[in-house]
Amino acid sequence: MMRKKLLKLYDDLYAEYGELNWWPAETPFEIIIGAILGQATAWRNAAKAIDNLKAADLLNPEGLSKLTQDELETLILPSGYYRAKAKKVRAFVTHLQEHHNNQLDSLFAQELPPLREELLSIYGIGEETADGILLYAAKKPSFVVDTYTYRLMERLGWFSGRFHYGRLRGIFMENLPHDCQLFNQYHALIVRHGARVCQKTPQCERCMLRAECPTGNQSE
Structure with missing residues (x-):
């Protein structure tokens, strides 16, 4: 169930923001x-x-x-x-x-x-x-989580309690295929969404996840 949710979330974010090609570095x-x-x-x-x-x-x-x-x-x-x-x-x-x-x-x-x-x-x-x-x-499949990840997952109702890095990271590591490109793009998409829409004060009216997000529904 969580695997299906995470993959759909990825697809929704990708449809909105496209390929982000993070990290901007030469070496x-x-x-x-x-x-x-x-x-x-x-x-x-x-x-x-x-x-x-x-x-x-x-x-x-x-x-x-x-x-x-x-x-x-x-x-x-x-x-x-x-x-x-x-x-x-x-x-x-x-x-x-x-x-x-x-x-x-x-x-x-x-x-x-x-x-x-x-x-x-x-x-x-x-x-x-x-x-x-x-x-x-190093190009190794280790998922990166941060405050943007926590904020999004908590508002979607997929994570409860205080921020715990290992527990939050475990959701992605345990439910997604260990693929560097997927992890790379997924993390970048979450950061982009968190910076633009799912901010400290959420901009729910602009969010493509609003229909399935409890926080978005409450804002109506």
Whole structure:
């Protein structure tokens, strides 16, 4: 039943928004740094910080490892929380250097469960960031959930209680085929819908899911 619901939701969102081609990055390493810099901020702010690193020709493990904390903070200032994020970026770069000789292929050669565990062991990488790295950079089928996902699922009546990352992610992991392209597009569609329509104050009058959504029905 849940599998059928999730697949129909995907079809409805896809019909509305089409192919989104997320993540906007040139390399897997850029995706990883973007995932860290994108924490707790709008993507446009993280993108400005990424552009600064590109302009300085430092968006690579070797370049970032040569920067001091202060130098890195200055470059990633637009991303917000720049002091904390600089420490997180440095932690990942140090881990990659010490454990994988700066080779992402070595890191990504692992199966999904141990790779996810390793990513979560690195300072500053939580579950959402780890799953973003797994799905978009490592091309492994690990579904990414976030506040947009929670908001949509809760309003549809498919998830109850407080936000719990593992329980929410489990709904998708247990009921959908483990396909990277599906997971990639599905997450991007949920984010797009959450940003445009299913906001903190829902814009139910503009929502194509209104007829089957309890929250949408209440707004009539």
